[in-house]
Amino acid sequence: MEKKVAALIFKTNGEMVDVEYNDPIKLEEMQQAVGGYIEPIYLPEGKVMLVNEDGKWQGQEPNLNATAYLKSSMDYFNDVIVGDALLLDMKDFK
Secondary structure, eight states: OOOEEEEEEEOTTSOEEEEEEESSOOHHHHHHHHTSSEEEEEOTTSEEEEEETTTTTTTOOBOHHHHHHHHHHOTTOOOOOBSOEEEEEGGGOO
């Protein structure tokens, strides 16, 4: 039986979708979840949020839930996340 990795996708439309991937998660799967090249944001509680590296250049919609999650995890976070974002445990980001 294959090991599964649980993750959460923050959609720009406000949806938060629980997803499972086979371990290890493939780069292509992470890129598909965020709609392009991934940029990791490392969180203090052992999580990592992956966002689209070019999302702002592409004019993607703001992601209010992902932004609020980061602000609650990091007091000093003062940016806005755009596009869909993928949240997973640091140990699963390889």
